[in-house]
Amino acid sequence: MDAALLRADLAALYPQYGLRVAHAGTVLIGPTDEELLELAAIVAEPGGVVEPGREGELLGWPPDAGDDAARRFLEWAWRLREAPSPVRWRAPLAVIDGGRALGLAVLAHEHDDPAGTVRTSSWLARAEQGRGLGRRVRLMLLELAFAHLGATRATTGAAEGNAASLRVSQRCGYRETHRAPGPDGVVEVHLAVTPAAWRRRRLPDVDVDGVDAFRDAIAA
DSSP: HHHHHHHHHOOOOOGGGGOEEEEEEEEEEOOHHHHHHHHHHHHHHSSSSSSOGGGGGSTTSSSSSSHHHHHHHHHHEEEESSSOSSOOOOOEEEEEEEHHHEEEEEEEETSSOOOTTEEEEEEOOOTTSSHHHHHHHHHHHHIIIIIIISSEEEEEEEEOOOOOHHHHHHHHHHHHEEEEEOOSSSSSEEEEEEEHHHTTTTOSSSSSSSSHHHHHHHHO
């Protein structure tokens, strides 16, 4: 089946998969299995996302490698295919740059989040890190959240030792709110950003499509 038709069929059932955010050649788009398999190959590669020996710096990252890691990633990603509602929704977006899937960003709202609060997270292939793409992806995600979905606060988190992730968040306007040990004992740094702080760093000319159906699905 044609990729565009497959994505349209998926979006008809799960409107978050119809979202598309584009800026300067980078596109965030609801992933079909084609993109997920590309990302699974990155996850499976030793050191594909996290430098070997530093896996604990990426919260929730699978401890295994190879096919086991690929399966774990795919099963997690497939579980995100659920109907969105006002009280809980998850919008995964594949990071496409140069025509290739290079990472994943997720915008979400969970049952225990205050109204107007969203959660943001993202990762990139290690070969693509350090060139400003991570910051661009996060600001594109915030464009969707603040300018199109009416969010009033966005949160994120990173392991205490993940200096690169914390630096990206801070450059996007996030500020630390608190620290707490996670389930695995790793100290997690929690951060949040407001629309006002984001606007001072807002990217120009970001195109956002597919919002109407998704916004209708999550409207209270």
